[in-house]
Amino acid sequence: MFGTSGIRGPVGDVVTGELGLAVGRAVASGDVDRIVVGRDPRDSGRWLLDVVAAGARECGTDVIDAGMVATPTLARSVGREGADSGVVITASHNPPEDNGLKLWNPSGQAFDAAQATEIEKRIEEGEYALGGWDEGGDRTTIEDATERHVDALVEAVGSIGDGDLSVVVDLGNGAGGVAVTALERLGCEVEVMNGEPDGSFPNRPSEPTAENCRTLRERVAETDADLGIAHDGDADRMRAATESGRYPDGDVLLALFAREAAGEGDRVAAPVDTSLAVEDALEPLGASVTYTPVGDVHVAERAREPDVVFGGEPSGAWVWPAETLCPDGPLAACKLASMVAREGSLDALVDGVPTLPLRRANVEVTEKETVMERVRDRVEREYDSERFTTLDGIRVSFDDGWFLIRASGTQPLVRVTAEAREDDRTEELLDIAEGFVADATVE
Structure with missing residues (x-):
């Protein structure tokens, strides 16, 4: 049922209202008093969120509805709202006919394999702690989840400049508008592409690959922009374009972020399919790579260890454990913009990472x-x-x-x-x- 990134699949086949109700019940049947729920822009997320909330409330758990938000916004909200768990309705970078459910801990870390197995067991065996006729949970809303995420990003990065850095942000019709607001507050001049949330992803496929982001690359190259940023539908991923329109490999971005974060004796978590370019970038600093299974859940789990200062996947998932254990695409966008503002050129930064075939x-x-x-x-x-x-x-x-x-x-x-x-x-x-x-x- 659960893959490396929660439950995902075609709506009406793998992902159904029955499944959403069961997940809500199963999550609430643990030692859980409050959960936070949210969704990406997919239309099916409207009713999936409702049935998840209904299942949880049926078990006496209070539900806090964050509405349509980026996945890292939802993940950060769990601990901040004093909740025990979170559920985001998203299929991330999958096509529009898919949807999914991903579960979160207060730390911002997604449910690990043991937690997912427990949820599966409850669903398969129908072991739900259903409440009585007068024991249903409440449902409330929070209106400032995105604003508070922006505040956290600005605090983490500080000022970037006074409009000197020009950034083109391609939201892919997803939920990543938090990145635009944060970059503007940090002092960047921001141009937005595909900014209207639309779960059918009419302007480009949700996954921010080089091919899917061709228009972003061309726009950055033909203007005076310093860099381009691309997100997927729920903004847990971030990829980038240089000022000349190049689209660096994820391994190169991983090396740049790792080199920025690590020092003597530090470790960086990365999956086993990561390029040796990351090891090469860290070796002069006295830092090293600790390898994990493929999947941002595994990277985040390793990032909990005290000497791991950063974790990433070449697919575009980036984790700074001092901030959150959730891959945070908008945080990565702000970090990269700050790096470019300081160093002057993303092309030059990329050229400074030797790559291997x-x-x-x-x-x-x-x-x-x-x-x-x-x-x-x-x-x-x-x-x-x-x-x-x-x-x-x-x-x-x-x-x-x-x-x-x-x-x-x-x-x-x-x-x-x-x-x-x-x-x-x-x-x-x-x-x-x-x-x-x-x-x-x-x-």
């Missing part, structure tokens, strides 16, 4: 679990144990590179990634990894 490929399979078991068996036979890790899939490391083989969490695919110091070696490692998968498929 990295290749990714997907292999369609019918039984990915069986394939992965066979791949693991063969890797264990061919390589010494200190050379590979099974933290998430199988990552095999060499002196000059690595490859990763892991099953997709949502599709019938095995994903293969390879990186090395030289192009030819990257291709060689990718061929080796794909060979493992091919052999495991035909056995």
